[in-house]
Amino acid sequence: MITVHHLNNSRSQRILWLLEELGLPYEIKRYQRDPKTMLAPPELLKVHPLGKSPVITDGDITVAESGAIVEYLVDTYGAQSGLRPARGTADDRRCTYWLHFAEGSAMPPLLMKLIFMRIKSTPMPFFVKPIARGIADKVLSTFVDPNLARQMAFMEDELAPGPWFLGEAFSVADIQMSFPIEAANQRAGLSEAKTPRLLAWLRRAHARPAYQRALERGGKYDFA
Numbered sequence: 001m002i003t004v005h006h007l008n009n010s011r012s013q014r015i016l017w018l019l020e021e022l023g024l025p026y027e028i029k030r031y032q033r034d035p036k037t038m039l040a041p042p043e044l045l046k047v048h049p050l051g052k053s054p055v056i057t058d059g060d061i062t063v064a065e066s067g068a069i070v071e072y073l074v075d076t077y078g079a080q081s082g083l084r085p086a087r088g089t090a091d092d093r094r095c096t097y098w099l100h101f102a103e104g105s106a107m108p109p110l111l112m113k114l115i116f117m118r119i120k121s122t123p124m125p126f127f128v129k130p131i132a133r134g135i136a137d138k139v140l141s142t143f144v145d146p147n148l149a150r151q152m153a154f155m156e157d158e159l160a161p162g163p164w165f166l167g168e169a170f171s172v173a174d175i176q177m178s179f180p181i182e183a184a185n186q187r188a189g190l191s192e193a194k195t196p197r198l199l200a201w202l203r204r205a206h207a208r209p210a211y212q213r214a215l216e217r218g219g220k221y222d223f224a
């Protein structure tokens with residue numbers, strides 16, 4: 001039996017989605033974020049030394065890191081699913097690109113956005129506030145926001161052939177890309193004016209029955 005070590009309101013939601021798309025049986029072991037720090041509880045350290053989610057266990061195999069989990073599940077159980085193109089093809093190279101892009105390129109500026117926005121609203125002594133805010137604004141305006149804008153424009157262009165990241169075929173690339181696009185929608189503001197394809201992609205993804213089933217099983221998810 002596959003066990004998903006699922007942190008509430010987190011990236012592990014997309015692993016539940018993939019499992020639902022694959023129609024595989026699985027169980028969920030739930031972990032709750034600390035409401036103040038938003039960090040994972042220490043019990044997750046018993047599953048993997050980094051104590052982050054998602055992690056899955058499948059018998060005596062433990063797999064961490066969303067992209068690696070997605071590859072493990074689709075390669076082990078999804079040969080007939082059509083969710084990953086045949087290896088060595090142009091579509092496969094494109095799929096692998098998005099599997100890596102999601103965490104390697106898309107998430108870092110989105111995480112920086114979250115952190116620097118939080119710094120601006122964190123309670124602190126009044127005389128430190130203008131300095132902290134000044135630094136946060138500078139990092140946001142000179143580095144984070146321009147990178148996010150370029151990245152969102154890139155993803156928007158890549159969806160032109162649409163409707164999915166590989167064109168006609170829905171794939172694990174879409175599942176892996178769901179978290180950065182949901183986070184971009186929340187933190188950087190997708191809009192009909194600038195990113196209509198990303199918004200339409202998000203609506204299509206969220207309308208999939210497997211996505212809905214994963215939401216029901218996963219519990220409250222603020223990104224949907």
Ligand SMILES: N[C@@H](CCC(=O)N[C@@H](CS)C(=O)NCC(=O)O)C(=O)O
Binds near residue numbers: 040
């Ligand atoms: N690149 C990793 C990121 C893992 C990660 O940062 N997960 C977050 C949840 S979205 C987490 O566990 N946060 C809680 C913490 O850092 O304590 C992946 O894709 O699996």
